[in-house]
Amino acid sequence: MNNEKKRHVIPGETIVSGPYRAEQNTVMEGNKIISTSIGLTDVHDGSVRVIPLTGGYYPKDDDLVIGKITSHSAMSWEVNINSCYSGMLPATDVFGRDFSSHSDDLSSKLSKGDLIAARIVNADKTRDPLLTISGRELGKIDSGELINISPSKVARLIGKRGSMIQMIESGSNAQITIGQNGLIVVSCDDSDGLLKAIKAIELVEEKAHVANLTDQISEMLGLKSD
Amino acid sequence: MIKMGGRDTDIVLLDENGIRCDGRKINETRKVSITAGVLKNANGSAYIEFGENKILVGVYGPRDVHPKHLSDTDTGILRCRYHMAPFSVGERKNPAPSRREIEISKVIKEALEPAVMLKQFPRTAVDVFMEVLQADGGTRCAALTGASVALADAGIPMRDLVAGCAAGKAADTVILDVNNEEDQAGQADLPIGYMPNLEKITLLQLDGLLTPDEYKKCIEIGIDGCKQVYEIQKKALQDKYFSKGDDD
Amino acid sequence: MGSSKIIDQLKKNQILELLKEGKRIDGRALDEVRELTIDVGVIPKAEGSARVRLGDTEVVAGVKVQPERPFPDTGDKGMLICTAEILPIAHPTAETGPPQPNVVELARVTDRGIRESGMLDMKQLVLEKDKSVIGVFCDNAVTDHDGNLFDACSYASTAAINSCKIPKYEMQDEKPVKIEGEFTEPPLTTLPISVTMAKIGDYIIVDPNFDESSIMDARITITTNSDGNVVALQKGGHDGFTQDDLIKCAEISVRVGSKIREILKQSSSGVN
DSSP: OOOOOOOOOTTTTEESSSSSSEOEEEEEEETEEEEEEEEEEEEETTTTEEEEEOOOOOOTTTOOOEEEEEEOSSSSSEEEEBSSSOOOEEEHHHHHHHHOOTTOOOGOOOOOOOEEEEEEEETTTOOOOOOHHHHTTTTTEEEEEEEOOOOOHHHHHHHHGHHHHHHHHHTTTOEEEEEESEEEEEESSHHHHHHHHHHHHHHHTTTTTTTTTHHHHOOOOOHHOO | OEEEESSSEEESSOOTOOOBTSSOTTTOOOEEEEEEEEOOSSSEEEEETTTTTTEEEEEEEEEESSSGSSSSSSSOOOEEEEEOOTTTTSSSSSSOOOOHHHHHHHHHHHHHHHHHHTTTTTTTTEEEEEEEEEOOOOOHHHHHHHHHHHHTTOOHHHHSOOOEEEEEEEEEEEEOOOOOOOOHSSSEEEEEEEEEETTTEEEOOEEOOOOOOHHHHHHHHHHHHHHHHHHHHHHHHHHHHHHSSSOO | GGGGGGGGGHHHHHHHHHHTTTTTTTOOOOOOOOOEEEEEEESSSSSEEEEEEEEEEEEEEEEEEEEHHHHHHHTOOOOEEEEEEEEETTTEEEOOSSSHHHHHHHHHHHHHHHHHHHHHHHHHHEETTTEEEEEEEEEEEEEEOOOOHHHHHHHHHHHHHHOOOOEEEEEEEEEEEEEEEEEEEBBBBBOOOOEEEEETTEEEEEEEOHHHHHOSSSSEEEEOOOTTOOEEEEHHHHHHSHHHHHHHHHHHHHHHHHHHHHHHHHHHHHOO
C-alpha cells in the first residue's frame, strides 16, 4: 500500500477508499475513510489517521498534566485539568495510607487555586480520571508562569524525542514543564529568558503546521543553525 | 398594488427579465461570508453574513453538565440555543426566548446531531449558541451553517458539516434563498439543512403551498444552494487553519 | 464550569507582585485603559449601533427607535430604556435563563449612566403629548468577556445613541405613521463616559481585566458627562474604599474619561 502525501482535511472529507484501517480522528463510511477533524492526514502501513489542529484535551493514562485545585471534599480534591472531565486527587495520595478525615485537613496541603503537576492514573470514562502527585517532578507548583496552549499543539511543542522543547530550554535557560493538557509552566531566573521561552512557545502554537517551524524557532532564540 | 400570490405587495418579486427584488436571478444565493474563530473565550466560533443576516455562533464543550440529571452516561449530549438580539429585527424584540426561537433551537439541534460524534464523551455536553445580530430572512439556515463551522473550529468530531439554504416560491416561480421580503410576500419558504459528503438532508421545514412538482424542484435547487454554501464553510476553515505562514 | 472563575495561585501572586512595582500583568500602567476600538453602524438595519472592543472584552449595542405610549406620569417625555445581557457565548460561566444579580446590576448601571446624564433631551421626543412618544431602546449584548463590562457597555451605548437616526413620524388618525426614508438627528446634550476602577490591596487600577477583577477587593464605576460632572456612581465588591480613595477615583474618572470621550467622538464622526 502506498504511503500518501500529507493533506489538509476538514470533517467529512474522504481521505482514502479501500482496505485501510481507520485510526484516530477518522471513521469508515461505506468503503471510504473520512476525516472527523480539521487536520493533517497521515497514511502509512495501511492505516489512516488525522493529526488534529484543534480540539480539547481528553485524559489518557500516564499523561502528565498541570491541574488547578478547584474544591475538595472530605476525601479528595477536585482538579481542573483543562478537560471536559475534572480530575480527582485522593487525599491518601498526599497524606498516605493512614489518612484520616478527622485529623488530616486537606486544605492544609492544597487549597483552591493551587497548581499541581500530576499524572493520570486511571482515565476510565465512567467516572472522573484519578490523579497522583507522588512521583518524580510531580507535586505542587510554587513558582513560574502558567501558559495555556491548544492541547493539539503539545506534541509539536515537545518535538521528535523532545527535540523542540530541549532547543527552547537551552536557548532561553528556562525550565519548562509541559502538561499534555495544554497547560505549561515556565520558570527562569532571568526575565529575558522567561520572555524568550514564552514567545517561542506561542510561536509553536501559532505555526504548528508550518514546515520550517524548527528553523524559525531556532532563529528567534538566536541559536546558530547547523 | 401587485398581487404576487401570498400577500399583496408593492414590491416586484420577479420582473419580466426573471430578476428578483434584490437583483438576483431565481437560482442565485445571496452573498455569504464566514469567518472561523472570532471569539476569545468560546472553544469554537464563527461569524456568518448571509445576505443581510449577521449571526455570531459560539461553541463550548465538551463540558460538564449541570444539573447532573440532564447528562447521559453513555454519550455526550448536544444543546443548541438560537436567539435573536432585541435590535436584530424591525420592531424591537423582547430579549426573553420566544416560542419561535425555542422551536428553531430544537430543529437546528436535530439537524446537527447526525453530524456530531459525541459517544466518546459520556456525561458531557456540547453547547452551541447562535446569536442573530441582524435578521433578513433565512436566519435558521444561516445559523445552522455558522454552527457547523463553529463546531469544527472547536474540534468536536464530526462526520460531515451541515450546510443550510432555503428554497421557496414567489410569483409562482421556484426560487433559491428566500430573503425577508420574499418570505413576507411570497408563496412558500422551504429551509433545508444538508450534509454534502454523506448526501443527507437533516433539516427540512415548509411554510406555504407547493405542488408535488414544485416541491421536487425546491429540494433540488435547495440542495444545490447548500452545496454552494458548503464551499464557503470549507473556505472559512481553510483560511483559519491552513494558510498561515509558509506552507507545504 | 465554576472552576473557570477560580484564578490560579501563580497568576494571583504575579498580579500582586507586579502591583508593588507599579506594573500590571499585561504591561499596563495602573491608570491605563486597554486598547479600545469603537465601530458604529455595525447593524445597519437598526436605527443605531456600535461595537466596542476593550482589550478582549467585546460588546455590541443596538438602538431601536419606535413609537410608544408614554408612561402615565411623563406624557411630555419620550421613553429611554437601556439593557445589557451577557450572551452565553461570552464566557464559559455565562448562563442562559433569567439574569443573575450581577447581570441585572450591569444593565441597571448602564441605564442609569445614560439616563441621569440627560444624554437625550427626552422632551424633544414627543409626537403627541400624553398619547404618543418616541421610545429609544438601547440593548447591549456582551459577546466576549474579559472584565470591565460596565465601561464596555457604557461606551457601546453612548456611541450607538450618539450615532443613531430618529425616524420621522406624522400622526394620522391619532396613530403615529413612519415616513419612510426621512430621519432626524437625535436631540443630544452630552456624552456620558464611565470609568471603572478596582482596588487591590492599597492600589487602584483602571479598567480591570477578568483576572484582576477576580482578585479585587472593591470596585467603583464613575460616569461623567462632557462638562466633567459626575452623573452616576456604583460601588461594588466585597471590601471598602477610603475617603481619599474616592476623591482620587473621581479625579481619575474625569481625566481618563475625557480621553475616551475623544476616541468615541472620532468613531462617530462622518456618520451623521
